[in-house]
Amino acid sequence: MRYRVLGTLELRDGGEWTSLGPAKWRMLLAVLLCHANRTVPTERLMDELWGEEGRPQSAGKLLQTYVSRLRQALGDESGDVLITDKQGYKAHGYRLAVEAAEFDAHRFEQLVEEGRRGLDRGAPEAAAERLREALALWRGSPFQDVPPTPAVEAETARLEECRLEALDARVEADLRCGRHASVLGELETLTAEYPFREDLRGRQMLALYRSGRQADALAAYRDLRRALSDELGVEPTPALQRLHQRILAADETLMPPPPDRTEEGAPRGGWGAPSAAPRPAPRGPQQLPPASPAFTGRHSEVAVIRTLVEERDDLVAESGEGGAGGRPVVIAAIDGTGGVGKSSLVIHAAHQLADRFPDGQLYVDLHGATAGLTALDPGEVLGRFLRALGVDGSSVPSDTDEAAAQFRSLAAGRRLLVILDNAASVEQIRPLLPAGPGCSALVTSREMLTTLEGATHLHLDVLPRDQAVALLERIVGAERVGAEPEEAEAITRLCGGLPLALRIAGARLAARPNRPLRSLVTKLTDARGRLDELSFGDLAVRTSFQVSYDAFREGRRSDDQDAARAFRLLSALPGPDVSLPVASALLGLSESRAESALERLVDAQLLESPDSIRYHMHDLLGLFASERAEQEDSESERSSAVTRALSCYVATAQQAVALLDPLRPWPRHAVEGAVVPLRDGREAETWLKAELRNLLAAVTHSADQPEPVARLGMWLAQCLQWFLYPRAHTQDLRTINELAMRTARRLGDLEGEAWALDHLAGACWLEHSYEDMRECLESALEIWRELGHREGELRSLCNLADALCELELHEEAIEVQERHLALARETGDRAAEVVGLGNLGRAHRGLGRSEEALTCFKESLEGARRTGNIHHQGFALYEMGITYMEQGRFPEGRTHLDQGLPVWKQAGTYESWRGHTWSGLFPAFMTLDVRPGPR
Structure with a gap:
């Protein structure tokens, strides 16, 4: 099992990364990960999950349930990963066994330590690589989807500080390697975010000075000095003051070391290093468009592009003027949907790399996806390139192949960067690629150019939450965003993290500096008008x-x-x-x-x-x-399409639930159309888990639709009951059954309403809302009797008896259960009789009639064995074990509980009749202070 917390909390066991279910499960796993490989006492866990004042009386039992659920999610049936540490026979605490390679936070800290060792031994390239790898593990704020607990908040703060230190170390490594220009944009962002971090400000000053911007470096120092004085009443550190004086004196020793001094064994650079020979002055075309001042994030993508070019640049330098021959040109092909920021990325990266291409940078927008324009012909583009490289217009070949050959010849001995933006196809760009070993090409396209030989492909996705907010800050201003942080988050969410949409939203806000962010949130919340709002000037998401x-x-x-x-x-x-x-x-x-x-x-x-x-x-x-x-x-075509899809969902879900629990009586409906073939219970559970969010969304969507979509949604809710209930998806159960009940009433479907009420009672049971459960079941019983529906009446009577037992109305429970048993025997329903006998035993046990209870449980066990009902065999064994222990007959109680554990496992579920897993039975047994006897 692998875990990652540097963003949302996720886990993976050989397949996809998945999130954990309810918030309390995430909180439990997060706290255990904060103390990985250390025992966390149960008292501490309960304080973390509920706090000292908000802890319910059943906190101990709930914690056992959450531990059991977590073990199930981890596939840890034997308890070897989530380990119970005991004092005597009771659980003292829990320890999560985690290898460093399995946990992104531990791997992050390992890589940072390796990076620091690289800096200490004078190997900045190796250090930068390790630190970039470490920082690439971050996907957002640590534990960002976990409700705060003391341990999680403390660990989040620690990890954020470690990340900042790693960023600082990586910038130091890049500076030692002479990459001062490439870190300037990042340092600008970091110093704005952390205005009092003097180490970062010092690196910014050094990078500015090395880039020939002495005045800007001195201004950066003045800004920091003023802020420290105004806010804290202190002066910069002596080290930073000395750096300021050296920049003021134009100290040449602050310039970057020469390339041969940056290998392992070279002296550390710090804020001062031996001077290097300057790069040749540019002598070719400089066609790069201006970089976007609002460009934000994309650190890993920029690092990949930069590494590709710099590694080739170093090979060429090592091989001499015409060296590295035979090696293919560096090509980075960036793909992504419209508006995701491909052009901004390559232009930003190109500006950082410009000094490595003294023979020029060529840029062209190929109009491969530009509204109203036809994609440029390669021959036309070649003409532009050749003229830019000094070829007389009259000497440019009209034949595309000849022009391409001439372009390659001119580029062969030069160090050129070619940016082919907005490409339509591989065929369009292939003639435009240079062939010289010192050349590189950056290509953007909406399509993944998979047939482009020798290219490194980067897929650009939408911005993560933190970078999306940072982009909005760049455009609107940090003060406005800081004043309405929740509204800023809402805007980034409604824009889907798409940079084009965020730029438009930011431009609209910037044009109205006195208008609050919430006004735009209100407009964007209306889904039907959102695309209209995401249009400003010449920018439009829709276009x-x-x-x-x-x-x-x-x-x-x-x-x-x-x-x-x-x-x-x-x-x-x-x-x-x-x-x-x-x-x-x-x-x-x-x-x-x-x-x-x-x-x-x-x-x-x-x-x-x-x-x-x-x-x-x-x-x-x-x-x-x-x-x-x-x-x-047409509306008919759209409705027919949704009907076909929902029919497939219902038919397949019914098949899946039948495979998981073939003995359970529940309403099945004949549905025409496609069905996904499932062979066994394992495939059924896999399908239901994979489709669950879609199935729940389908129920919600269908509630307000006309026939037949509404009825299909109601049937789907009935079916999902048998998957959600044993897994305690309480909120989902309540939601879909309330929708199903509303739909049934709108359609005048009494049977559907009764099923929804009965199933809603199940959600109430899991919530311990027993009065609400009783009310639902009594309403359902009225409908069943009106319809003469014996099967439904049997089920609701049995569940009503459960609710009455929980309310400690045991006499009423016995009366209801006896009515249930009489009806079961009248209709010959042996399965219902088995369940009824068990519930009758519970009611007798609640009144202290242990012998009557044992008689009922024994009859229920015998009947369950005759009918092959594994679930109720486990139920009867569990109840008999508890009853024997209450009588003080501990060896017999232990025997029955031990017998019950493998029965639950054989049943294919680890849930007891009360929602406990089998691993929760043993702690429950121990709470009675049982002294183990002979086995």
Whole structure:
């Protein structure tokens, strides 16, 4: 099992990274990870989860349940990973066994330590590499989806400080390597965020001075001195004052060391190092567009591009003027959806690398995805390049192949950087690539240019939350964002982290400096008008998306129209993603034809498919697709598509639940259409887990829809009960059953309403809301009797008896349970009789009638064995064990509990009838202070 906390809390066991379920589970795992490989006492855990004043009376039992749930999530049935440390027979605390390689926080600290050792021994390149690798593990704030606990808050603060120290060390390593220009933008951000960190300000001053910006370096010192004086009443440290004096005196020893002094064994650079020979002055074309002043983040992507170029640059330098021959040109191909910031990234990186290409930088926008413009012809671009390199216009060949050959010849002996922005295809850019070993090319495209030989591919995704907020700060101002932090977070969320959308939102706010951020949040919250709001001046999110969509809408390939239709109809399907079989049902196409359409959308960055199994659409793209669907598809077509998809969900979910629990009586419905084939219970559980968020979204979506979608959603809720209830998904159960009840009443479906009430009672049971449970069941019973539905009446009577027992109304429970048993025997329902006998035993035990209780439990156990009901065999053994112990017959109690453990395991679930796992039974047994006797 692997864990990562440098962002959201996630775990992985060979497959995808997944998040943990309820908040309390995440809190428990987070606290254990904060103390990895150390025992955390149970008292400390309860304080962490509830606080001293908010701890419920059942905190001990709840903690055992959470531990058991966590073990199940970790696949730790034997308790070898989440270890129970005991004092005597009772659990004293829990310890999570974690290897350093399994935990991103531990791996981060290992890499930082290796980086620091590299700096200490004078190996800055190795140090920078280790530190970049460490910082690349960060995905956001530590534990960002975990509710705060004392341990989590303390560990978060510690890790944030470690991250800042690692950033500082990596900047120091880059400075020692002579990469002063490449760290300036990052230092500007860091010093703005941490204005009183003098080490960072010193590195900024040094980088500015080495970049020929002595005045800016001195101004940076003055700004810090003024801030320290105004805010803290102190002066800068003596070390920083000395650096200021050396910059003031234009001390040449502050310049970077020569390349041959930065290898292992070279002296440490610090804020002063031997001078180096300056790079040759640029003598070629300088075509780079201005870098965006608002460019934010993308540190790992910039580092990859920079490393590719710098490593090749070093090889060329080592090999001499014409060295490194035969090595391919460095090509970095950056792909991503429209508006994700590809152009800003390569222009930013190119400016950082410009001094490595003294023969010039060539730039062209190829208009591969520009609204209203046709993609540039390679021959036209070659003409521009050749003229920029000094070729007379009359000497530029008209033949593209000849022009490409001439361009390669001119570039062969030079050090050129070529930026091919907004490419349409590999065919468009192939003639434009230089061939000289000292040349590099940066290419951007909406499509992944997989057939581009020798390229390093970078996929650009939306900005993570912290970088998105930082981008908004750059445009709007840190003071405004700091005054409304929640609204700033909401804007970044509603923009989906898409840089283009954030730039537009920021521009709208910047144009109205007195308008609060919440005013824009209100407008963006309206999904139907969001794309209208994300338009300002010559920028528009909708226009950016339209170009990619029109390529399919107007395309001539056989699958173009399928792709355009798929793009539109996917917006009608609720849920965060879609699997291929469900998409096939939605579109009414064969799986092969549906897959072809979906993969075309993936290639065009209109869909995402990280694992080639499931497909996801960015929120803003979903809004655009919905607009196109409303314009181009009839309401009937959209409704039919959703009906086909929901029918597939219902049919497959019914099949899955039947495989997991074939003996359980529950309503099954005949549904026409596609079904995902499942062979056994393992495949069924895997499918349900993978689709759960989509299934829940489908229930929510369908609640307000007309027939047949509404009825399908209600049936889906009925089916999901049998998957969610044993796993204690309490909130989901309450939500879907309340929706199902509302839908049933709207459709006039009494049976559907009764099932929803009965299932809602199950959610109340898990919440310990027994009065609400009783009310739901009494309402359900009225409907069952009106309908003459014996099976439903049996079920609700049995559950009502449970509720009455929990309310300690044991006499009433016995009366209800006897009515249930009479009806079960009248209808010949042996399974219901088995359950009823067990519940009757519970009621007798509640009144202190242990012998009557044991008689009921024994009859229930015998009946469960005859009918093959594994679950209720475990229930009866558990109840008999507890009853014997209450009588003081500890050896017999232990025997029955020991017998019950393997029964629960054989049943394929580790949940007891009260929601406990089998690993929770043993601590419960020990709380009775049992002295073990002979086995």
